[in-house]
Amino acid sequence: MHWSDDEAARYRAKGYWRGETFGRMLRELAEAHGPRPALISPEARWTFRDLDERADRLAAGLGAAGIRPGDRVVVQLPNVPEFHQVCFALFRLGALPVFALPAHRSAEISYFCEFTEATAYICPDAGHRAFAPKTPAFVLGELPEQDPADLPGPDPGDVAFLQLSGGSTGLPKLIPRTHDDYIYSFRASAEICRLRPGSVYLCALPAAHNFPMSSPGVFGALSAGAASVLAPDPSPGTCFPLIERERVTIAALVPPLALLWLDAAAGTTYDLSSLEVLQVGGAKFGQEAAKRVRPELGCLLQQVFGMAEGLVNYTRLDDDEETVLSTQGRPISPDDEIRILDDDGRESDHGHLLTRGPYTIRGYWRADEHNRTAFTDDGFYRTGDIVRRTPSGHLIVEGRAKDQINRGGEKIAGEEVENHLLAHPAVHDASVVAVPDPYLGERACAYLICRGEPPTRAELRAFLRERGIAAFKIPDRFEFVDAFPQTAVGKVSKRHLRERT
Ligand code: AMP
Ligand code: DBH
Numbered sequence: 001m002h003w004s005d006d007e008a009a010r011y012r013a014k015g016y017w018r019g020e021t022f023g024r025m026l027r028e029l030a031e032a033h034g035p036r037p038a039l040i041s042p043e044a045r046w047t048f049r050d051l052d053e054r055a056d057r058l059a060a061g062l063g064a065a066g067i068r069p070g071d072r073v074v075v076q077l078p079n080v081p082e083f084h085q086v087c088f089a090l091f092r093l094g095a096l097p098v099f100a101l102p103a104h105r106s107a108e109i110s111y112f113c114e115f116t117e118a119t120a121y122i123c124p125d126a127g128h129r130a131f132a133p134k135t136p137a138f139v140l141g142e143l144p145e146q147d148p149a150d151l152p153g154p155d156p157g158d159v160a161f162l163q164l165s166g167g168s169t170g171l172p173k174l175i176p177r178t179h180d181d182y183i184y185s186f187r188a189s190a191e192i193c194r195l196r197p198g199s200v201y202l203c204a205l206p207a208a209h210n211f212p213m214s215s216p217g218v219f220g221a222l223s224a225g226a227a228s229v230l231a232p233d234p235s236p237g238t239c240f241p242l243i244e245r246e247r248v249t250i251a252a253l254v255p256p257l258a259l260l261w262l263d264a265a266a267g268t269t270y271d272l273s274s275l276e277v278l279q280v281g282g283a284k285f286g287q288e289a290a291k292r293v294r295p296e297l298g299c300l301l302q303q304v305f306g307m308a309e310g311l312v313n314y315t316r317l318d319d320d321e322e323t324v325l326s327t328q329g330r331p332i333s334p335d336d337e338i339r340i341l342d343d344d345g346r347e348s349d350h351g352h353l354l355t356r357g358p359y360t361i362r363g364y365w366r367a368d369e370h371n372r373t374a375f376t377d378d379g380f381y382r383t384g385d386i387v388r389r390t391p392s393g394h395l396i397v398e399g400r401a402k403d404q405i406n407r408g409g410e411k412i413a414g415e416e417v418e419n420h421l422l423a424h425p426a427v428h429d430a431s432v433v434a435v436p437d438p439y440l441g442e443r444a445c446a447y448l449i450c451r452g453e454p455p456t457r458a459e460l461r462a463f464l465r466e467r468g469i470a471a472f473k474i475p476d477r478f479e480f481v482d483a484f485p486q487t488a489v490g491k492v493s494k495r496h497l498r499e500r501t
Pocket of ligand 2: 210211214215281282283304305306307308309312
C-alpha cells in the first residue's frame with residue numbers, strides 16, 4: 001500500500017522527496033549548526049552536536065542490545081531531550097519507533113507491542129514495564145549508550161516510524177510514514193511558519209503527537225536550525241516562565257489550552273513579548289476565541305488542521321484577518337489533492353474531505369481490510385471530516401462523519417470504548433458519542449442498555465480504569481436507556497443519540 005513508481009518519480013522530480021533520511025539530516029544539521037541549542041528543557045540544554053553524538057551512541061547501544069533494522073520499538077516518553085535522541089537513534093538503526101502517548105496505559109501499550117511484534121518498549125520508568133510484561137523494556141535514565149558503530153542506515157523511501165491514528169474503529173490503526181514523505185512535510189511546514197536559526201519553538205503538547213512533531217514541530221524546528229523548548233506540561237504556570245526565559249517565538253496548542261493561556265495572559269507578570277505566532281489546531285478553534293489571540297497575547301494566530309495520516313493545512317502568516325479567524329487553513333503542498341464529495345458522491349465545495357498527495361499515506365500498516373474502505377481505489381484517504389472550501393482554497397471544518405469524539409484535540413474512537421464497556425457483565429449494549437462542551441468542544445457520553453440493575457457511574461469508571469485504557473477515553477457521562485434510535489437500515493443512529501443531549 002504505497003505510492004506507485006510514477007507518483008514517486010513525480011514527487012521526486014518536483015523536489016518534494018529529496019532522498020534524505022533522518023539520520024543523514026541530523027548529521028548535516030550538526031555540521032551546519034553544531035554549537036547552537038537544539039533541545040532545551042528545564043533541566044537540560046543540548047546543542048545540535050550533542051543530539052547528533054548522543055543519537056549515535058544510543059544507536060550503537062541499542063544495536064548491541066539486539067535491536068535490528070526493521071524492528072518495531074514502542075516509544076512512550078515524556079517531553080525530554082531523550083525522546084528525540086531515541087527517535088534519531090532508532091532512525092539511524094533503521095528500526096521503527098511506534099509512537100505511544102504518555103496517557104496510554106496497559107490496554108494500548110500491550111496492544112501496540114503485540115500487534116507490531118515489538119522487540120522493545122522504551123518507557124519513562126520501571127513502573128511502566130507492567131504495561132507490556134512480555135516485551136523487553138528500556139527505561140529512561142538507563143538507556144544503553146556506547147561508542148558509535150558504523151551503521152548502513154535505511155533508504156529514504158523506507159518507513160521511518162509508525163504514528164498513531166486517533167481512530168474510529170475498535171482498535172487503533174498505525175500510520176507508516178517514510179523518511180522522504182515526512183521530511184518533506186515538516187521542511188515545508190517550517191518554511192510556511194518562517195522558522196530560521198534564532199527561532200525558538202515551544203513543544204508544550206506531548207512530543208509524540210503528530211502536531212508538535214511535524215507541523216512544523218520539533219523536527220521542523222531542527223530542520224531549520226532553530227531551537228525547541230520541551231515543556232514538561234502545557235499549563236501557563238509551566239510555559240509562561242519558559243517563554244520569558246528562552247524567548248520563545250512560536251508555540252502550538254489545542255483549543256482548550258489556548259483558552260487557558262488567553263485567560264492566564266491577562267494577569268501574568270511574565271514577559272511574553274517574544275511570542276510571534278500561536279498555532280492552534282487538533283480540534284476546531286471557535287471564532288470568538290480566535291479573535292482574542294492577537295489583542296490578548298500580542299502575537300499572530302495560525303490555525304492548523306492536520307492529521308497523522310498526512311495532509312496538514314495552515315492559515316498563512318500573511319493571510320488577511322478574516323481568513324485567519326474563520327478558516328482552518330489551506331494545504332501545505334501544491335500537490336495536495338483535495339476532493340470534496342457530497343452525500344451522493346458528487347464533487348462539491350461542501351462535504352466529505354478526501355485527499356491524496358506527497359505526504360499522505362496510501363494505507364494503514366497491516367490493515368488490508370480497513371484500508372479497502374478508508375481509501376478509494378485511486379488512493380485518496382477518506383478523512384471522515386466534513387469541510388467547506390472557500391474560493392481561496394481554504395478549508396473550514398464543519399463537522400465529522402467518522403465515529404470519533406474529538407475531546408479538545410484528544411481523539412477517542414467510539415467503537416474502541418464501546419468494546420471495553422461491552423466486557424462489563426451488566427452491559428447489554430453501548431454507544432459512545434460526542435456531546436458539545438463549551439471548554440473542550442466535545443466530551444464523550446456513553447449510552448448504555450443494561451441487563452437488570454445498571455451499575456453506578458463510579459463503578460463503570462473504575463471498570464474502565466481497570467481495563468487499562470487511557471484516562472481521556474473514559475466517558476465523561478453515562479446515560480442509561482432502554483433502546484437506541486435506529487437508522488433506516490437498522491443500525492444504531494449515533495446522530496440521533498447525539499441530538500438527544
Ligand atoms: P488523527 O487522524 O488522529 O491524526 O486526527 C486528525 C483529525 O483531527 C482530523 O481528521 C480532524 O478530524 C481533527 N482536526 C485536526 N485539526 C483540526 C482543526 N484545526 N479543526 C478541526 N478538526 C481538526
Ligand atoms: O489533530 C491532528 O492530528 C493534527 C493537528 C494539527 C496533526 O496531526 C497535525 C497538525 O499534524
